[in-house]
Amino acid sequence: MEIIGLIGGMSWESSAQYYRIINEGVRDRLGGVRSARSLMFSVDFGEIERLQHEGEWQALTGQMIDAAQRLERGGADFVLVCTNTMHRMADDIAASISIPLLHIADPTADAIKAAGFQRVGLLGTAFTMEQDFYKGRLTDRFGLEVLVPDDADRSIVHEVIYSELVVGEVRATSRAAYREIIARMIERGAQAIILGCTEIMLLVRPEDSAVPLFDTTTLHAQAAVKRALRGLSR
Known part of the structure; x- marks a missing residue:
C-alpha cells in the first residue's frame, strides 16, 4: 500500500x-x-x-x-x-x-465526464469561483463549461464558508440559501453542481439539488x- x-x-x-x-x-x-x-x-x-x-x-x-x-x-x-x-x-x-x-479537480472532472454532463455549476470560495486556476483546468483539460453564481450569490457562498462551515457551524438558513443559489444555476442550464469547497459537503445534501452533486472532498x-x-x- x-x-x-x-x-x-x-x-x-x-x-x-x-x-x-x-x-x-x-x-x-x-x-x-x-x-x-x-x-x-x-x-x-x-x-x-x-x-x-x-x-x-x-x-x-x-x-x-x-x-x-x-x-x-x-x-x-x-x-x-x-x-x-x-x-x-x-x-x-x-x-x-x-x-x-x-x-482535486481531476477526479471531479473525470466523474462528471463519466456521467455524461457538459455544463456544470461551481460553488466554492470567491477565490475558486472567480479566479481561473480551477475553472480553467476544468475547461482546458476536460472541456467542461463552468457556470458560477452571480456577484450577490458568490458573496453569500463565500461568507457561509468562512464564517460558518470552517468552524463547524451548519445552519438551516444557510442550507436554504444554498438551495436557492443552486436552483438559480440550474435555471441557467447547469446539468450538475460541483461542491468546490471541501467544507460544503457539511451543509449541502443530494436532496438540496434537482441535479446531481459532485463533492470534491469525497x-x-x-x-x-x-x-x-x-x-x-x-
Missing part, C-alpha cells in the same frame, strides 16, 4: 472528512480492520485565512511547498492538498517535490484510495 500524504487543516473540519473517507475506503476494499497508511501535515488555518484575504499568495505558496516537502521527507508516495482554493498554487507545489500531486479522497491500493487485492 502506498503512503498518502495529506496537507490538511484548511479547515480541519474537512480534513477530518478526508481521513474518514480514506480509511473507510481502504477498509471497504481490503476488509477486516485494514486502514490507510497516511501522513498529514496540518496547518494553522487562522494564518492561512488571513493571508488569503490579504492576497499574500506568494507567502501561501511557500507554506504549501514547505508542507509538501515535509510529507515527501516523511515517506509519502504522493500528496493531496485537502482544499480546493489552495490548488491556486498546485503547479508550484508539484514542481517542488519529486512525488506526484493528486489534483471524490478526491476516493481517488487517493484508488491510487494507494493500485495493484493490491483483498
Whole structure:
C-alpha cells in the first residue's frame, strides 16, 4: 500500500472528512480492520485565512511547498492538498517535490465526464469561483463549461464558508440559501453542481439539488484510495 500524504487543516473540519473517507475506503476494499497508511501535515488555518484575504499568495505558496516537502521527507508516495482554493498554487507545489500531486479537480472532472454532463455549476470560495486556476483546468483539460453564481450569490457562498462551515457551524438558513443559489444555476442550464469547497459537503445534501452533486472532498479522497491500493487485492 502506498503512503498518502495529506496537507490538511484548511479547515480541519474537512480534513477530518478526508481521513474518514480514506480509511473507510481502504477498509471497504481490503476488509477486516485494514486502514490507510497516511501522513498529514496540518496547518494553522487562522494564518492561512488571513493571508488569503490579504492576497499574500506568494507567502501561501511557500507554506504549501514547505508542507509538501515535509510529507515527501516523511515517506509519502504522493500528496493531496485537502482544499480546493489552495490548488491556486498546485503547479508550484508539484514542481517542488519529486512525488506526484493528486489534483482535486481531476477526479471531479473525470466523474462528471463519466456521467455524461457538459455544463456544470461551481460553488466554492470567491477565490475558486472567480479566479481561473480551477475553472480553467476544468475547461482546458476536460472541456467542461463552468457556470458560477452571480456577484450577490458568490458573496453569500463565500461568507457561509468562512464564517460558518470552517468552524463547524451548519445552519438551516444557510442550507436554504444554498438551495436557492443552486436552483438559480440550474435555471441557467447547469446539468450538475460541483461542491468546490471541501467544507460544503457539511451543509449541502443530494436532496438540496434537482441535479446531481459532485463533492470534491469525497471524490478526491476516493481517488487517493484508488491510487494507494493500485495493484493490491483483498
